[in-house]
Amino acid sequence: MFSLFEFKGGYNAYRVRGPLSVLFASVILTGCAISTPLGPIFGSAEDQTGSIPAQDIRLNASMTDADWQQAKAALQAGMDPQNPGASIAWSNMATGVRGLVTPVADSYVENKLTCRSFVAAQSGQGPTQWYQGKSCRKSGTAWSIINVQPWALPHV
Template sequence: MIAILIGASVGGCGMNGRDGAFAQMDSSDFTGSIGAVLPAREEGPTDADMALARIAASDVLTKGDKDSSQPWENPTTGARGSVTPLAAAYSNEGRTCRDFLASYVKERTESWMQGAACRTSQGHWEIRSLRPWRKT
């Protein structure tokens, strides 16, 4: 019987004047020995993500549909998005070009990229630019 009483009094799970049967902390229990956990910094698209977005842009521009989008996904990074052509084609330095928007979604991060592509002499779409979208 004595062993049971000793265990209950020094076992560390005693009440110590606090209500409840569970261990609890208040501000006086904080030691500062463990640093604050900061949220992971969200990284932008990887080179592989950008390559897949470029392929999707080329595909959707090749289709030529006015109101279409082309999805893309990188299972390795978990990133995904879609590419949507904007407005009509225009001429630039004698080549047919189009602007487009590409979405980028990864976990809880969403952003947009703007791009421009021009048709080559072989009829393929060459992505001339793809960068973060800035409202004008």
């Protein structure tokens, strides 16, 4: 039979093994109570809760901060689920850049976020540029662009 200690004489080794087993089991089980994020091992918590990217994705990289502030305000109004699909105009008088944001579908839930697809136009410096994308938000937060890419009008 297995024994943790080999003693000679009248000492009972079973009396030592019982308390040591309890101590060993308690040390092992203490690890179960450690609270630590396991994101790097199992993927981040944001991936599982449907978080919105932290970066501020704009329609294009050439937009100034002032242009983006105007376009973002139009995005917030245009993506509102109460908007039946009307285009929301924006403009920056200082730069002469202007545009439209138009939702192209009803809002839907994806990964615990409310999302809505849109098309947008930007003009004022050169020809009008068109974009298509998706914007999402958590309940009660602002809409953020999740993805956007150039869009070409269909040729008839």
